[in-house]
Amino acid sequence: MTPPVRIAQLSCGPEYSGVQQEINEAAKSVNGEIFFPDIALKDIIKDFNEFGLDVRSPDLKLAIARAKALVEGRIDADAVFIATCFRCAEAAIVRNELRRYIHTHSKLPVVSYSFTERTTAGTLLTRMEALTTIARRRALLAREVQEGxxxxxxxxxxxxxxxxxxxxxxxxxxxxxxxxxxxxxxxxxxxxxxxxxxxxxxxxxxxxxxxxxxxxxxxxxxxxxxxxxTVNSKGAVYLADRQHGPATVIDIGGMDNKAISVQDGIPGTFTMGGICAGASGRFLEMTSKRLGVDITELGPLAMKGFSRNVPMNSYCIVFGTQSLVNALAAGSSREDVAAAACHSVAEQVFEQQLQEVDIKEPVIMVGGTSLIEGLVHAMGELLQTKIMVPKHSQYxxxxxxxxxxxxxxxxx
Amino acid sequence: MAKVFIYPATSLILSDLVARYGHTPLSSAIAIRERVQTAGIESAPLQITPEEPKKGLKWAAVEVPSGVRGRMSLYGPMIEECEAAIVINDADLAFGCMGCARTNELIKFLVREKGVPRLDLDYPKSEEEGVQFVAAIKRFLDGLGGGR
Missing domain, CATH: 3.30.420.40 (ATPase, nucleotide binding domain)
Structure with a gap:
């Protein structure tokens, strides 16, 4: 039997949130094994001071010390899972900086996640599976040409x-x-x-x-x-003919969004968000329904409008729809509303997810929503770059x- | 004999000092012990389920991170139960350490609000300070009455 992928956990709060078991189960289901890097008490303060991020929570200091031990090779691991409480500002700063630090200074695949007490193994499964795949199946992911x-x-x-x-x-x-x-x-x-x-x-x-x-x-x-x-990363760089070097893949899906920082077709860091539907393709579906156009017509319609004319910026699909209805009732044009909906989704993804991956050009948008021209345009404006949408991106x-x-x- | 809440609640030294001078320490060891001795709980030492952060809503609102609320489900009842408290500030990690700074702020505040006799001490930095530290704790515990 293949030995399990050893995933080092750097965290604050999962055991007190009652979700440690869920993390363990998610890892186990993809033949991963969670472990806590073992470091000496005296090293915690030394490593923490050297890292230089002056946080107050001792568990975060421990996470920082563990990250340093992994990067410096004092502890062996195949992958890293960083987890902290949702809504904790201090932990969010540490989570983000550790992810960046590990990504920059080591080859370890890393994924970060902010949990609540409702986080389940099912929610974590895809992330854990990607993490273990990157660690274990580099040969498979190295494929650049389809055969047979x-x-x-x-x-x-x-x-x-x-x-x-x-x-x-x-x-x-x-x-x-x-x-x-x-x-x-x-x-x-x-x-x-x-x-x-x-x-x-x-x-x-x-x-x-x-x-x-x-x-x-x-x-x-x-x-x-x-x-x-991992599959979408490979598909994106393959279709865009950017199989070598860095790239960023954005996939705004029906239920969740993926933002993946890719190097030579293999994901380095990634985020997968799906808490709020205001930032999903589903909101654009609802918008097109309310505007009485087919989803394929939403993009061209949005390109004729100005998003700034309609205030719309909500994480929540219900509040987003309220803004949409209010704007139409106040006499806004369908074009402006369509543009505002596209901008709103792009902005949510930009604010919630793209801050957590290192954006490297080219930026490739994929998935069904990449065919919505207005959305691609809005994302390009936010990122100040020209976005690539390869042929067959919806597949x-x-x-x-x-x-x-x-x-x-x-x-x- | 008084029920004395200790901070850091994980400090075995502090817990031992309180017990030695004839009082009942309220510390995380108790919360952990309760949990591993309860039927149906599988893994020691700390068995917290997603129910604990919900119980923690009594002390911290829903927008407070789940880790804070989960911790408060352990320490909140102790603070409610305590008749006195000893708070050691800036303790060395080896003395006893509580992982979350936000929870620690809330715990210290709630102890203060409770209005029970409270001893606030800084962690000693030398042997001499250490002797004074233990003496201050002894004086405080003796002053509570009912001890040994």
Whole structure:
């Protein structure tokens, strides 16, 4: 059996929040093993003083000392998990600085998370899976060329996508809103196979990702069942032809958003947010419904408006919708409201998530929302950069799965 | 015999001093002991479930981090129960250490608000100060009456 990935935990508060067990379980479910770096009491003050961030909480001082021990190689680990209480300002500063420090001074993959007492193993699973994948499967993630005939399926919270690839080319696609998870997957696979003029038996390898990856993966006997953080990173740099060097991948999804700092196609740091729907693709869906336009028309509509004309900036989808309704009732144009909705989502993602990853160009936007021109424009304005949206960006997870799945052909 | 809340509540030395002079220390050892002796609790020494931060709402509002509320579910009842308190400021980590500065601020404030006899001391920095430190604690505990 493969030895577990050793994940060093740097934290303040999880045991008193009653969530330590959830962290352990999430790690265990992906063959990870949480451990607390063992350091001498005398080293805590020395390391803390050397680091120079003068916080008051002793548990945060301990976290800082442990981070230094990891970076300086005094303690061996495969990955690092940083966790502190949600809403603690002092801890948020430490969390952010430690993540940056470890990322800059070591090759350890690191993920940070702010928990509440409601955090469950399920919430942490995708992050832990990405962490262990980066630590354990670098060879798999190093793949840059798709070989043979492969199928990738992305069973997302809003939509299900399928891609058939052959000899490094996309030859079939399938897309539809997710309703019944398995049936949606079967439908998009059938569509992609028909478009590719390929029979199911001709497929050499299959990969799945997204929320429904386990269910769909079992159903179609997938070779690779992989979370969307690493898969989307690979898919993004592959489609954008930026497989070498740094890049930043932003995926504003239906249920959560991902911001991933990538180096040579492998995620370094990433955040995955999903607490407030005001910052999700779902809000844009609601906006288009309220404006009476198809979601595909929202982007062009937003490009004709001015976001500054309508005050809209809410984490919460309910309050965001209130702003939208109030603006329309006050006589604002649909164009301005559409632009404001796009700007609001981009701003939430910018404020909540992009501060936690190091933005390095090129910035690649992927996922269904990357087709909403107004949103991409708003994000570009906030980041003061030109955002890349590669062809087939809405199929990102399926493309990444198909690409990575081809690594299993030779194995077989 | 008085119930004496100690801060840092994790200090075994302080807990021992209070017990030696005939009083009952209220410290984290008690909260931990209660938990490992309760049926159905699986892992020692500290078994806190997501229910504890909810119990902590009695002392800290919902916008206060869950770690603070979880800690308050342990220390809040002790502060309510205490008849006296000993607070050691700027203690060495080895003397007894409580991890969260925000919780520590709240605990010290609540002890002060409680209005029970309280001894506030700075952690000694020399042997001489150490002797005076122990003597001050002894005087305080003797003054509470009912001790040994």
């Amino acid at each position: 005939i492969t199928l990738g399926v992305d069973s997302g919270s809003s939509t299900t996508k399928a891609i058939v690839m052959k000899d490094n080319q996309i030859i079939g696609t399938g897309w539809q809103p997710t309703t019944e998870v398995l049936q949606s997957a079967r439908d998009v696979i059938a569509h992609a196979l028909t478009e590719a003029r390929i029979k199911r038996e001709e497929i050499d390898a299959v990969g799945t990702t997204g929320y429904g990856r386990f269910l769909v993966g079992r159903d179609i006997n997938a070779d690779l069942i992989q979370e969307e953080l 990102i997870g399926a493309v990444g799965s198909a690409l990575l799945a081809s690594g299993f052909i030779r194995e077989r």
